[in-house]
Amino acid sequence: MCTSGNSGARAHDTAGRAHAMSIFQSSACRRACLGAMLAMLGGCAVGPNFVRPVPLDTDRYTAEPMPAATVAADAQSQRFTSGTTLDVDWWRLFKSAQLDTVVQQALANNPTLQAAEASLRQSQHKLRAGYGVFFPQVGAEVDAARERIVPEKQGLQTPPSVFNLITLSGTIGYALDIFGGERRTLEGLKAQVDYQRYASKAAYLTLSANVVNTSIARAAYVAEVRTTEELIELQKQELKSTEVEVRVGATAYSDVLSLRGLIAANEATLAPLKQLISQTEDLLATLEGTVPSKAALPDIDLTGLSLPLDLPVSLPSELARQRPDILSSEAALHAASANIGVATAAMFPSVSLSATYGAAGSSFGTLSAANDRFWSIGPSATIPVFQGGTLWYGRKAAIDAYQVAQATYRQTVLDAFAQVADALKALEHDAQSLQARVDARRAAGETLKLLQVNYRAGLVAYLEVWAADVQFREATIGYLQAVAQRYQDTVALFVALGGGWWNQPRPTNPPEAP
Secondary structure, rough: OOHHHHHHHHHHHHHHHHHHHHHHHHHHHHHHHHHOEEEEEEEOOOOOOOOOOOOOOOOOOOOOOOOOEOOOOEEEEEEEEEEOOOOOOHHHHHHHHHHHHHHHHHHHHHHHHHHHHHHHHHHHHHHHHHHHHHHOOOEEEEEEEEEEHHHHHHOOOOOEEEEEEEEEEEEEEEEOOOOOOHHHHHHHHHHHHHHHHHHHHHHHHHHHHHHHHHOOOOOOOHHEEEEEHHHHHHHHHHHHHHHHHOOOOOOOOOHHHHHHHHHHHHOOOOOHHHHHHHHHEEEEEEEEOOHHHOOOOOOOOOHOOOOOOOOEEEEEEEEHOHHHHHHHHHHHHHHHHHHHHHHHHHOOOEEEEEEEEEEEOOOHOOOHHHHHHHHEEEEEEEOOOOOOOOOHHHHHHHHHHHHHHHHHHHHHHHHHHHHHHHHHHHHHHHHHHHHHHHHHHHHHHHHHHHHHHHHHHOOHHHHHHHHHHHHHHHHHHHHHHHHHHHHHHHHHHHHHHHOHHOOOOOOOOOOOOO
């Protein structure tokens, strides 16, 4: 027990400790935090430093040099302009307001695109959360308890006592990223943001391409139905004329039967075509994020679409920096590289600094007493000594994952070049096929008209007219399909080149990077 004679020394001691603690809380604490950050920044980051893959060394997409333009087909030739850029809203090149409306509705309401954008925001928030490791971690704790102790358990012969214990403390801790494990983790989070960003661009491109292709297919089916119905109407008129001729004995009844069989055969093709129209409409409704019963789809006329004649073709050296699937694969490769550093750093000691300052007493009023205060400060280190091979093989697994990502990246690049080559060749072949369809349709139409005139003059049997009619219908359907295929292969080229997303206007006030 302290006597009254020691009160002056006790007061001096209390003031000294209070002064020391104030120094600790101010300059010493700041110096410790600054020193920790400098140590972290000065430390090395183990693991490989990521280097972007070098683009493929090639100056063209196809084995043979591509012509400057396709052959003329249906009086139109498409021209390839190398080194030019593609607009982000490339579907406007078809010059259809109805098509633009469908695409815009899908971009605004499609759940898959919304999920991709939400995944991007999620990765960005994880990145912002990851930055917290580079700041001191500060916490506060308040404990209040009523306790009863038995001194005899500690060998004391004093009676048991009941008392209140209130503790108020604050802690501050800082992890020293000496070997760069946290920095590699943050690097991986940044790569994940890039991955999700390009995955969102890929979802945008895929959605717009699916909407345009489905709209073209729907327009082609509608045109086929309309053409078939027009043929059936002409055949029904021909049937009435033939029936009149049969009644007056000018022709045989077998011609009526042949004509009825032809009409029935053409009518039988309508149901499958209408089913295809229903399927495309249901798909468009799904892409627009609504149910088929509530979808409001504008009518798109196949002949109302304009064929894009000037086709911008990116240089092969630029393709890997423009295709979102290649860029997302590159980001996955970057994340795998960072994970090697994380796994490597886990094999080294981890060091942290921590400090605690607080007060304890029997009531909140006594927490200000100098004798009831406590503090501690010091470093701590965790050294992995023996983990049964967990850390070693964890690093080996991270290296294997990097090699998987590396091979996946190479395959993605090869697939992209093959898709561009396929699209370029397809457009040339489409032009050739379409022109052949144009010639076949023209010849079939002239043959049908000639035979119809000869039939009315009694020079040929109706069986020949029937055969010519079937040939003309098939030639017309083939022509419509060739037109639609040419449009869709043009879309395929735009998609294979990346869709022009990099030409999207930047916002006036872009959000600050974390």
